[in-house]
Amino acid sequence: MSAGHLAVIDMQRVFADPASPWATPRYADAAAGVHALLPAFAGRVTFTRFLAPREPVGAWRAYYEQYPFARRPPDAELWALTDEFAGLADHVLDTATFGKWTPELAARTGPDGRLVLAGVSTDCCVLSTALAAADAGAEVLVVADACAGVDDDSHLKALQIMELYRPLVRVTTIADLLAEAGP
Numbered sequence: 001m002s003a004g005h006l007a008v009i010d011m012q013r014v015f016a017d018p019a020s021p022w023a024t025p026r027y028a029d030a031a032a033g034v035h036a037l038l039p040a041f042a043g044r045v046t047f048t049r050f051l052a053p054r055e056p057v058g059a060w061r062a063y064y065e066q067y068p069f070a071r072r073p074p075d076a077e078l079w080a081l082t083d084e085f086a087g088l089a090d091h092v093l094d095t096a097t098f099g100k101w102t103p104e105l106a107a108r109t110g111p112d113g114r115l116v117l118a119g120v121s122t123d124c125c126v127l128s129t130a131l132a133a134a135d136a137g138a139e140v141l142v143v144a145d146a147c148a149g150v151d152d153d154s155h156l157k158a159l160q161i162m163e164l165y166r167p168l169v170r171v172t173t174i175a176d177l178l179a180e181a182g183p
Contacts, residue, residue, distance in 0.1 A: 004141070
């Protein structure tokens with residue numbers, strides 16, 4: 001079976017910085033997992049970045065009223081990929097939505113493709129991306145030990161919810177995914 005396309009979700013400073021309102025406490029664990037996966041997906045990796053829209057619309061207005069610190073332009077420091085990934089990101093997809101399943105990511109994954117997800121946060125952008133991709137017909141694998149949530153409980157609950165979508169979405173581990181992909 002094909003190894004697929006790896007989408008590395010939102011490995012950005014705003015989620016890595018412990019002082020950020022959106023800090024992901026186990027960001028470093030997710031980062032280590034992503035590093036373990038990257039060699040197996042050479043040339044088939046998309047890094048994503050969550051960005052604030054220029055002008056929020058609909059319910060996003062209330063969201064950014066709750067998080068005014070995030071109303072920054074795309075080139076603001078908080079939106080940058082962390083230093084460990086900035087030099088590795090040959091392809092970056094920016095969205096102002098939690099879900100990253102865009103026409104661009106769909107094209108990179110292919111019409112009958114496999115999308116492998118890693119990154120942060122499991123209970124928001126990873127979950128939103130997984131469900132949208134599965135609805136579109138992609139085989140989705142979520143690498144549990146290459147993801148992190150807003151806290152451990154939310155991470156585990158999100159993984160449990162995604163596991164309910166089998167066979168469209170499957171939760172796996174780095175070791176199992178790499179063993180399945182073979183040499």
